[in-house]
Amino acid sequence: xxxxxHFDENGQAHMVDVGSKRETHRIAVATGRITMLPATFExxxxxxxxxxxxxxxxxxxxxxxxxxTPDLIPLAHPLLINKVAVEFQSDAATSTIAxxxxxxxxGRTGVEMEALMAVNAGLLTIYDMVKAADRGMVISxxxxxxxxxxxxxxxxxxxx
Numbered sequence: 001x002x003x004x005x006h007f008d009e010n011g012q013a014h015m016v017d018v019g020s021k022r023e024t025h026r027i028a029v030a031t032g033r034i035t036m037l038p039a040t041f042e043x044x045x046x047x048x049x050x051x052x053x054x055x056x057x058x059x060x061x062x063x064x065x066x067x068x069t070p071d072l073i074p075l076a077h078p079l080l081i082n083k084v085a086v087e088f089q090s091d092a093a094t095s096t097i098a099x100x101x102x103x104x105x106x107g108r109t110g111v112e113m114e115a116l117m118a119v120n121a122g123l124l125t126i127y128d129m130v131k132a133a134d135r136g137m138v139i140s141x142x143x144x145x146x147x148x149x150x151x152x153x154x155x156x157x158x159x160x
Contacts, residue, residue: 028102
């Protein structure tokens with residue numbers, strides 16, 4: 001395992017200096033899912049949830065989550081994000097909704113945290129919007145699928 005770069009030589013946390021790094025096109029893709037009761041899934045699918053368009057609001061929350069990452073993750077750098085794309089995929093057989101977020105920037109540091117935050121914000125918003133119908137929903141499988149660009153090179157889950 002490589003040296004953790006959010007700690008200085010004395011073990012104190014610090015924000016990594018990215019000033020000397022080269023700007024490159026960087027992309028990160030993350031995913032996760034929420035599983036619920038079939039009746040709750042049907043509320044979302046049919047558009048009859050009391051709070052409105054669950055997936056539409058969750059998409060906006062995911063985008064906002066990516067944009068607000070440095071406000072919630074203390075050592076994350078504020079970034080100029082070029083793009084946030086959020087997709088939801090529903091599986092009626094398992095009453096599961098998967099969220100996939102792709103975040104892009106042209107900068108000195110990656111957008112992995114922004115992609116992961118987008119997925120979490122989107123899934124938590126789904127939970128919030130239908131929790132009155134199902135408090136037992138489970139959010140799981142949140143992970144980085146891939147990242148491209150930067151000095152450390154590319155990463156694709158499963159290729160470790």
